[in-house]
Amino acid sequence: MKAAFLTAPRTLELREIPDPTAPHDGLVLAVKACGICGSDLRRWKEGPPQGVAGMIPGHEAAGVVIEAGPGQSRFAVGDFIAIAPDVHCGRCYYCRRGLYNLCDEIRFVGVTPELPGGLAEKLVLTGEILSNGIVHRMPEGMSFAEGSLAEPSCSVLASHDRAATGLGDTVVVMGAGPIGCLHVIIAKARGASVIVSEPSPVRRQLAERCGPDAIVDPSAEDLGARVRQMTAGVGADIVICANPIAETQTRAVQIVRKRGKVILFGGLPKADPMVTLDSNRIHYGEIEVVGAFSYHPTVHQRALDLIRRKVIDADLLVTHTFDLREVGKAFEAAAAGAALKVVVTTQKDRNQ
Ligand SMILES: [Zn+2]
Numbered sequence: 379m380k381a382a383f384l385t386a387p388r389t390l391e392l393r394e395i396p397d398p399t400a401p402h403d404g405l406v407l408a409v410k411a412c413g414i415c416g417s418d419l420r421r422w423k424e425g426p427p428q429g430v431a432g433m434i435p436g437h438e439a440a441g442v443v444i445e446a447g448p449g450q451s452r453f454a455v456g457d458f459i460a461i462a463p464d465v466h467c468g469r470c471y472y473c474r475r476g477l478y479n480l481c482d483e484i485r486f487v488g489v490t491p492e493l494p495g496g497l498a499e500k501l502v503l504t505g506e507i508l509s510n511g512i513v514h515r516m517p518e519g520m521s522f523a524e525g526s527l528a529e530p531s532c533s534v535l536a537s538h539d540r541a542a543t544g545l546g547d548t549v550v551v552m553g554a555g556p557i558g559c560l561h562v563i564i565a566k567a568r569g570a571s572v573i574v575s576e577p578s579p580v581r582r583q584l585a586e587r588c589g590p591d592a593i594v595d596p597s598a599e600d601l602g603a604r605v606r607q608m609t610a611g612v613g614a615d616i617v618i619c620a621n622p623i624a625e626t627q628t629r630a631v632q633i634v635r636k637r638g639k640v641i642l643f644g645g646l647p648k649a650d651p652m653v654t655l656d657s658n659r660i661h662y663g664e665i666e667v668v669g670a671f672s673y674h675p676t677v678h679q680r681a682l683d684l685i686r687r688k689v690i691d692a693d694l695l696v697t698h699t700f701d702l703r704e705v706g707k708a709f710e711a712a713a714a715g716a717a718l719k720v721v722v723t724t725q726k727d728r729n730q
């Protein structure tokens with residue numbers, strides 16, 4: 379089979395490697411579509427972790443079961459399934475409380491080097507991935523590109539559960555990449571009015587597709603003034619930081635209303651995670667600053683259902699599709715910032 383190996387910064391090698399076989403308690407999936415995530419892009423720019431010669435990235439995968447081990451009964455050959463990357467340990471303090479996304483030993487398919495990812499023609503799902511990972515059958519009639527979109531939708535859905543976004547809320551989304559646009563779609567579906575803040579003109583244009591109530595260029599306009607104008611002087615109920623930029627987190631605390639919530643959704647660069655926040659505003663305004671990372675496995679099934687019902691419309695979000703043979707170009711396109719979701723497909727199923 380063909381598989382894409384990340385061997386150095388910005389270098390993916392398409393290699394021919396032996397076909398995998400299904401473990402006794404696992405599956406082999408013929409991957410049909412695999413989305414490129416912000417975390418894949420970060421890894422691509424940095425190259426494989428130290429001491430790792432090459433790894434197969436990709437975790438937003440969907441495909442069809444082509445071999446099923448006899449030791450598992452959950453899936454059969456021919457099943458269409460979608461996966462998400464988290465594999466929890468099941469033993470730690472957080473796992474025992476059902477908080478699997480906070481697992482102390484969490485590993486990720488396509489991210490942890492010993493768990494090869496979905497940018498390959500075939501992907502092995504071990505018994506451990508089937509029991510402690512996130513694997514769901516796709517609803518009938520769904521395309522594989524739609525199936526691959528469930529994963530990035532999940533963390534967005536889970537963060538709005540934490541924010542309790544609802545009718546009448548004004549939500550500010552900082553950053554209009556693929557994730558920012560998903561925040562717009564979900565916040566609107568939950569009844570909020572949404573203001574997008576994005577300095578890049580291309581991204582502002584892409585964000586328009588998702589129908590926010592206002593789009594602001596924070597480099598040309600005073601975002602805080604615009605938010606106050608749209609909320610009768612009060613401020614935003616919820617501000618979501620959907621980018622890796624520290625400055626937007628500082629800004630978020632300035633524009634949220636008293637008793638409002640700031641959701642720190644995007645991680646900052648690992649080498650530079652410190653931020654200055656106006657602590658007095660948080661204190662006197664009883665503002666909540668909330669972290670949001672990953673999600674409970676059940677959210678993945680909910681995301682598949684929302685995509686099936688077109689509450690999350692894949693046609694709005696998937697702007698570029700590349701064949702696995704052009705995987706390098708796919709990453710270049712995702713990095714260039716002119717795309718929303720970039721999906722890599724296998725050649726036979728280019729149109730799916
Ligand atoms: Zn992802």
Ligand SMILES: [Zn+2]
Pocket residue numbers: 466467468469470471472473474480481482483484
């Ligand atoms: Zn655990």
